[in-house]
Amino acid sequence: MDRRELLKMIAVVTGGAFIGGELLLSGCKNADTIGGVIFSTADISFLNEVGETILPATSSPGAKAANVGGFMKVMVNDIYEPKDQAIFHEGIIKLNDACKKAHSVSFMDATAEQRASLLISLDKEAKEYQENKKKEDPSHYFTMMKQLTLLGYFTSKEGATQALRYIAVPGKYNGDLPYKKGDKAWATS
Amino acid sequence: MPDNEYDAIVVGSGISGGWAAKELTEKGLKVLMLERGRQHDHIKDYKTATKDPWEFEHRGRTTPEQKKKYPVVHRGWAAQEAVMDAWANEEDCPYTEVKPFTWWRSYRMGGRSILWGRQSYRWSDMDFEANAKDGIAIDWPIRYKDIAPWYDHVEKFAGISGSVEGLSHLPDGKFLPPFDLNFVEKDVAARIKEKYKGNRHMIIGRVANLTAPITGRTQCQFRSRCWEGCPFGGYFSTQSSTLPAAMATGKLTVRPFSIVTKIIYDKDTKKAKGVEVIDAETNQTYEYLSKIVFLNASALNSAWLLMNSATDVWPEGLGSSSGELGHNVMDHHYNLGATGTIEGYEDKYTYGRRPTGFYITRFANMNGDKRDYLRGFGYQGSASREGWSREVAELNIGADFKEALTEPGSWTIGATGFGEILPYHENKITLDKIKKDKWGLPVLSMDAELKENEIKMRKDIVSELIAMFEAAGAKNVNPWETYYSIGQGIHEMGTARMGKDPKTSVLNSNNQVWDAKNVFVTDGACMTSSACQNPSLTYMALTARAADFAVSELKKRNL
Numbered sequence: 073m074d075r076r077e078l079l080k081m082i083a084v085v086t087g088g089a090f091i092g093g094e095l096l097l098s099g100c101k102n103a104d105t106i107g108g109v110i111f112s113t114a115d116i117s118f119l120n121e122v123g124e125t126i127l128p129a130t131s132s133p134g135a136k137a138a139n140v141g142g143f144m145k146v147m148v149n150d151i152y153e154p155k156d157q158a159i160f161h162e163g164i165i166k167l168n169d170a171c172k173k174a175h176s177v178s179f180m181d182a183t184a185e186q187r188a189s190l191l192i193s194l195d196k197e198a199k200e201y202q203e204n205k206k207k208e209d210p211s212h213y214f215t216m217m218k219q220l221t222l223l224g225y226f227t228s229k230e231g232a233t234q235a236l237r238y239i240a241v242p243g244k245y246n247g248d249l250p251y252k253k254g255d256k257a258w259a260t261s
Numbered sequence: 262m263p264d265n266e267y268d269a270i271v272v273g274s275g276i277s278g279g280w281a282a283k284e285l286t287e288k289g290l291k292v293l294m295l296e297r298g299r300q301h302d303h304i305k306d307y308k309t310a311t312k313d314p315w316e317f318e319h320r321g322r323t324t325p326e327q328k329k330k331y332p333v334v335h336r337g338w339a340a341q342e343a344v345m346d347a348w349a350n351e352e353d354c355p356y357t358e359v360k361p362f363t364w365w366r367s368y369r370m371g372g373r374s375i376l377w378g379r380q381s382y383r384w385s386d387m388d389f390e391a392n393a394k395d396g397i398a399i400d401w402p403i404r405y406k407d408i409a410p411w412y413d414h415v416e417k418f419a420g421i422s423g424s425v426e427g428l429s430h431l432p433d434g435k436f437l438p439p440f441d442l443n444f445v446e447k448d449v450a451a452r453i454k455e456k457y458k459g460n461r462h463m464i465i466g467r468v469a470n471l472t473a474p475i476t477g478r479t480q481c482q483f484r485s486r487c488w489e490g491c492p493f494g495g496y497f498s499t500q501s502s503t504l505p506a507a508m509a510t511g512k513l514t515v516r517p518f519s520i521v522t523k524i525i526y527d528k529d530t531k532k533a534k535g536v537e538v539i540d541a542e543t544n545q546t547y548e549y550l551s552k553i554v555f556l557n558a559s560a561l562n563s564a565w566l567l568m569n570s571a572t573d574v575w576p577e578g579l580g581s582s583s584g585e586l587g588h589n590v591m592d593h594h595y596n597l598g599a600t601g602t603i604e605g606y607e608d609k610y611t612y613g614r615r616p617t618g619f620y621i622t623r624f625a626n627m628n629g630d631k632r633d634y635l636r637g638f639g640y641q642g643s644a645s646r647e648g649w650s651r652e653v654a655e656l657n658i659g660a661d662f663k664e665a666l667t668e669p670g671s672w673t674i675g676a677t678g679f680g681e682i683l684p685y686h687e688n689k690i691t692l693d694k695i696k697k698d699k700w701g702l703p704v705l706s707m708d709a710e711l712k713e714n715e716i717k718m719r720k721d722i723v724s725e726l727i728a729m730f731e732a733a734g735a736k737n738v739n740p741w742e743t744y745y746s747i748g749q750g751i752h753e754m755g756t757a758r759m760g761k762d763p764k765t766s767v768l769n770s771n772n773q774v775w776d777a778k779n780v781f782v783t784d785g786a787c788m789t790s791s792a793c794q795n796p797s798l799t800y801m802a803l804t805a806r807a808a809d810f811a812v813s814e815l816k817k818r819n820l
Contacts, residue, residue, distance in 0.1 A: 126658045132667070151322050188659055195657040218658075226649045226666070227314045235667045236649070240313065242483040242613035247443030251610035257648055257669040260314060261485075261614065 091156060091211050091219060115164055116141035118180060122167065123221040125187045132235040135225045143224035155210055163213020170194065232259035267293040270536055270551040272521045272566065275372025277784040277800045278557030279503030280415065284808035286510040293549055295519040297541060298368035303500035307490030309343045317342050336363050336744055343489050347376055353699035361746035362707035364561065370517060371499040372559065376488045379469040379496050379616065380641065381421045382794035383412050383432045387627060392790050395635050398589065398684040401789045402761045402770035411802035419497040419801065420475050423467030431622050437472045439465045444609045445644040445672050446619050449733040456732040461624050466617035466641060469497035477505060485614035496616065518542045522702060524554060524570040524579055524780060532779045539700055553779045553811050553820055560785030561690055564756035565705055568692050580757060580767045580774040587691055589684035589758055590709040591791040593750035597719060597742035599726040600675035601735030603644060610646060610669060618643030623793055625721065634717040635683065638793045640726060642676025674735055678722035681793040683714055684755050709747045752796050754785030772807040779820045783807045
């Protein structure tokens with residue numbers, strides 16, 4: 073079996089595991105997914121704006137152009153366990169409430185600066201929560217949103233080919249490629 | 262010849278089965294290859310192999326339904342979106358774990374030859390002599406000189422790339438040009454060499470990926486997606502290599518959906534007459550007859566087939582007279598090592614996705630080195646620059662954060678050890694008399710574990726790697742360990758071992774079952790010890806050697 077996949081995973085092990093990707097060490101402890109959680113079009117627009125605040129358009133397209141909101145819907149519906157799905161959906165409301173509390177305006181009506189300052193504080197809150205939580209406790213909703221934004225964006229066509237460099241068939245190997253600051257990273261390893 | 266009669270039957274289509282089919286057909290035999298799973302055609306059936314990352318709906322992740330359906334595959338890194346179709350259906354094909362045992366199976370044409378890691382290393386006499394010298398289990402009936410010409414033979418055809426190093430414990434082979442260590446790995450290798458006074462060797466992994474085209478196959482294109490199947494035929498698999506060669510002879514018949522349930526034993530001739538097969542789709546049973554049978558169903562399933570072929574002569578199964586059938590289960594223990602960062606080299610990067618990494622060859626318990634355990638281990642790993650999934654200090658969201666992530670991060674280095682497991686008689690598999698699979702066949706029951714020798718070695722694997730990385734100047738060096746239970750090395754072996762004496766072994770020096778000499782077992786089941794090198798190349802060589810012997814015996818009318 074291709075243990076290069078294992079070596080890629082060593083990075084994941086050291087960097088924190090993907091939510092919904094927990095390794096099941098024995099048997100099966102999943103409940104059957106129930107179809108009780110539904111993403112509305114408004115949710116997806118909302119999540120695209122959250123994503124855009126995390127990874128805005130710069131010299132390359134932002135997260136909204138890559139439709140990370142639509143990606144989050146697929147991942148939460150298909151990959152997350154029910155308990156994580158519930159936290160994610162509650163998180164949309166919590167994030168909006170936090171925005172109203174901080175800036176007296178809903179997230180969708182907030183300015184880019186207001187959104188950014190809110191997410192900076194939520195990111196701090198989420199990091200502290202993740203560091204102190206018990207292993208079996210669920211992750212913070214913002215950790216979920218940020219993780220899915222990064223994954224969705226950098227593996228999207230826009231992210232992989234414009235923010236990063238993607239070559240489907242490299243054809244050769246050079247282990248001594250000169251690099252200068254500003255050169256983009258490869259999209260796949 | 263009647264429709265159901267062949268010169269030879271090959272059970273299984275993976276690495277060793279493909280070799281058996283190729284060698285036997287090329288020597289003129291009419292061969293039937295039986296595969297329990299579906300067809301899986303070269304290139305045409307590599308459904309994901311040319312997809313771009315964004316075409317994977319779940320970007321590599323698996324669903325709760327898949328986790329429920331494939332709990333064993335989800336014990337580690339094997340569970341990924343692109344390859345979920347490759348794994349055996351765990352609901353249809355259960356097994357019993359008296360002790361935790363991870364069995365990653367692929368039941369389709371080509372078996373695990375599509376998925377394998379392709380690392381290809383010769384054994385040396387240090388490995389073949391180890392049991393005799395240590396007084397462990399039984400001696401191998403062969404030595405390096407017996408297998409060396411067959412390593413030559415299979416390396417030339419399979420296409421093994423590697424560097425010539427002149428190491429007596431890891432003999433050089435008939436290599437294609439090596440892949441390259443990258444700039445950082447070369448520096449690390451040089452520092453390790455200097456610090457350990459030339460006694461430790463970090464070399465480029467020897468791998469069954471082509472660095473130059475060979476007949477019908479294009480060289481590796483550096484996509485590093487081998488296990489999805491290579492549309493270029495850039496690495497060795499049954500489909501890319503042995504199957505087309507066997508088909509070209511016009512002498513091979515392949516029958517998919519054929520679960521071999523029994524070897525038909527003839528008491529009068531003391532030989533096998535053929536095999537009984539259940540069609541996995543229709544549940545119909547068939548008999549196929551042949552002069553010789555090659556078992557290449559993978560180590561545990563080949564032992565299962567022998568055990569399930571019990572007769573009143575051999576109530577514990579064909580080949581059970583020694584009491585060793587199903588015993589001495591081995592694997593390689595791994596999933597632990599160290600990671601670190603390498604400072605500097607900001608002006609260096611790599612191009613292309615290399616299908617191998619570095620290999621640190623064995624150094625424990627050899628050349629005067631002595632440990633508080635027997636045998637040794639190697640390491641496989643790589644150095645690379647971090648990608649977008651890293652943490653970025655002081656930045657959490659926004660344009661600067663994004664721009665930082667579009668550039669590569671620091672250099673990191675990581676590796677996992679691969680350690681030898683000793684053959685213990687009490688590490689065994691047996692038939693579960695109660696639990697049945699989808700076809701009503703008894704399933705295997707696994708009862709094997711790591712013991713003191715392996716557990717001591719695991720501590721040493723981590724501490725030696727930390728010491729080497731630190732000696733090479735790495736910073737932030739940390740140990741890591743993830744789940745391991747026997748089998749998870751995917752190098753399961755030893756369940757029908759070779760030996761010199763029918764009283765203590767299942768197979769003789771030519772891989773013939775002592776109790777039925779026209780039955781050959783040439784997959785991992787035949788192994789008498791495990792060494793620490795990845796074993797597939799040795800299975801290839803032993804298969805080609807046994808096929809050559811079998812055909813010469815047939816010609817002499819000895820079989």
